[in-house]
Amino acid sequence: MCSHRPMKFFVLSCALVFVFGSCTKKGSTKNYLLEGNLKKWQPITLTFNGPEVSEMDSINPFLDYSLLVNFSNKDTTYAVHGYFAADGDAANSSAEAGNKWQVKFSPGKTGKWDFTAYLMEGKNIAVKQFSLPKKNKSIWDIKGNFEVQPIDSTENGFYSKGMLVYNGTHYLKQSETGKPFLKNGVGSPENFLAYSEFDGTYDNGGPDTPTLEDGLHEYPSHVDDWKDNDPVWGFNNGKGIIGALNYLSNKGMNSLYFLVMNENGDGNDVWPWIAPKEQTRYDVSKLDQWETVFTHMDKLGMAMNVFTQETENDTVLNKGDLGLERKLFYKELVARFGHHLGIVWNLGEETNRSPEQLKNYADYIRKIDPYKHPIAVHNHVRVTGERREGRPLDPIKETFTPMLGYRNFEIPSLQMFDTTEVHKEVKKWLDLSVKKKRPWVVYLDEIGHWDIGVTTDTAANHNHNMVMHSSLWGSLMSGAAGTSWYFGGKDVPNNDISAEDFRARDAWWDISNNAKKFFEDHLPYETMQNHDELLSNDKAYCFAKKDEIYVVYLPKNENTDLAIGDGAFTIAFYDPKAGGMLFDKQNEGWKITKPNSVELSAYNGQKEKDWVIVIARK
Structure with a gap:
């Protein structure tokens, strides 16, 4: 191991060889291990030898070393951060020490990729050095290349659809297909990662959860949802949590909301460190086990809504400022998990942080994330009657107004106390973001008391x-781009902290998935927008591309007139609760009342249920 002088640069090498690389030192060849399918969008892992250290080494391997790798093709270069990987197989071995250093990269282009890797040592260098140093004789580097083949069209999930990206519209897009992504998300339990078979995971004093063993999730009812060839770690660990993801995916759910740090928060059972107060020392084996779960989510096409903190603990790191511990926290998350294809970085649940602090967080994450994953934040709740300086308190407005138009912010993650306000609140922020010339992707991520x-x-x-x-x-x-469904705090044993069996809401997943399938199967929804002004009944909703297609949501026992353009149209009815086929009889539930107007009512006189009505130009 080299001397402890600041700004020392190590040769990276590996005894186990899969692909060969060369080192600039004369007369020597250094090797590295490259793993992966070498297909577009599928991650590759480069493993190098470096200093032999441990999680609690006197030189902090997370803070005082920094692995940085430049990946380049003919069009672009990605500066990707690596991480200390202990023995390189920590998920299975639970190793705390070793000499393996890794970087993961998800190539979005085919053809030849070249890379140059540096491992640097220096005081706090992990949060200081974000580019390769200028070459000089004292710097050792390792170079190599690999060839990426076209996408594997037989793959499932994001491996065939590509990374979710923000492109200046109201929906994230799948980069391979170009199709919009409509989030159909699971929002609880927020402590999904408080799983008994992750290393270093325990209840550190959260709420009483008598239905959980030692306060941790096991997801026992989902063990049978695990399938042969699904991942496990250690001694067959992980079947419950992997099975839970399988079940949700089979129900059509394509997104998961979870905290990666709730130390001193509601659950007080999820953190990435070796202990809650060791905030510069990361638990390598736990994070490697998280990586196994997140990789499975990519294969299922389940997006990761990564909540980095919550309202109860958003001053745990640097009292809420962007200090050393917080920078390292973001850096480790990006380095270890940034290659995943469905990530949204959420700056905090029910945030209390100031606009300046939120912008500082967003700027830092955007600086170190080579993939430019979308960034979100979740507002504090609006409670009727709360006032500040004599005026009604409006934390939704206070959270999002300062973020309008901001270059490194894309998604307001809405929490709505009063569900009757959801419809107009979504439209409000979509319209305001357009006026600021940076259209937002609006998510509804929590509802109700x-x-x-x-x-x-x-x-x-x-x-x-x-x-x-x-x-x-x-x-x-x-025009919202999707939802996540929060479980509430009363419904023990299936609330926001104690939920173990996702089948407790089996019927609800069907109802939610009906909406997603309807939009995806029947609408050019990315070209449509809200047009409630075309209706005579303010209890109904209208979503339309005027003169081409109109969708009306009609609540039970209601009628409405709809103003439409000239010409011939077809009409069809959809049961949003039951789902299934569209009913397209032409003489049931509508009639012409005057030129360019139709009166809409329940299909076939079934007024006791809600209906969705589609009117499309022939």
Whole structure:
């Protein structure tokens, strides 16, 4: 191991050879291990030898070393951060020490890629050095290349659809297909990663959860949802959490909301460090096990809404400022997980942080993330009657107004206390973002009072009909890019902290997926926008591309007139709760009332249910 002088640069080498690379030192050849399918969008892993260190080494391997690799093709260069990987197989070995250093990269282009890698040592260099140093005789580097083949069209999930990217519209796009992504998300349990089979994971004093063993998730009812050839780690660990993801994916859910740090928060059982207070020392084996789960999510096509903190703990790191520990926290997240294809970085749940702090976080993440993943933040809740300086408190406005037009911010993650406001609130922020010439992707990520959310199927007064109308269709018919469904705090044993069995909301997943399938199968929704002004009934919603296609959501026991253009149109009806086929009888539930106007009512006289009506030009 080299001397501890600042700004020392190490040769990177590996005894196990898969692909060969050359070192600039005369007369020597150094080797590295390259792993991966070498297909477009599928991650590759480069493993190098470096200093033999441990998680608690006197020289901090997370803070005082920095691995940086430039990947270049003919068009572009990505500066990708690497990380200390212990023995290179920590997920299985639970190793805390070793000499392996890794970098992961997801190539978005075919053809030849060249790379140059440096491992640097220096005081706090991990949060200081973000580019390769200028060449001089004291710097050692290793170079190599590999060839990336075209996309594997037989792959599932994001490996065939590409990375989710923001392109200046109201929907994230799948970079390979160019299609918009409509999020159909699971928003609970927020401590999804408080899983008993992850290393170094324990209940550090969270709420009483008598239905959980030692306060941690096991997802036992989903072990049978694990399939042969699905991943595990260690001694067959992980079947419960992998099976849970399989079940949700099979129900059509394509996104998961979870915290990666809730130390001193609601659950107080999720953190990336070796201990809650060791905030510059990372748990390598735990994070490698998280990586196994996140890789499975990519294969399923499940987006990762990565919440980096919550309202109860957003001053844990540097009292809320962008200090050393917070910079390292973001750097480790980006280095270890930034190659995943469906990431949204969320700056905080129910944020209390100032606009200046949020912008500092966003700027830093954007600087170190070579893939420029979308950045979001979640507003604090608006509670009726709360006031500040004599005026009604509006934390939604206070959170998002300063972020309008900001270059490194794309997604307001809405929490709505009053679900009757969802429809107009989504439209409000879409319209305001367009006026600032940076259109936002608006997500509805939490609804209702903290103790309610979306109830279980068997709850005595389940709220599925109300949520379907006000929040699911209410948001999508305003132009929202998707939803996540929060479980509430009362419905033990299936609330936001204790939820173990996702089948407790099996019927709700169907209702939510019906909306996603309807939009994807029947609408050019990325070209449509809200047009409630075309309706005579303000209880109904209209989403349209005027003169081409109109969609009207009609609540039970309601009628409405719709103003449409000249010409011939078809009409069809859809049951948003039952899903399935469109009913297209031409003489049921509509009639011409005057030129360029139709009156819409329930299909076939079934006024006791909500209907979605599609009017399209022939």
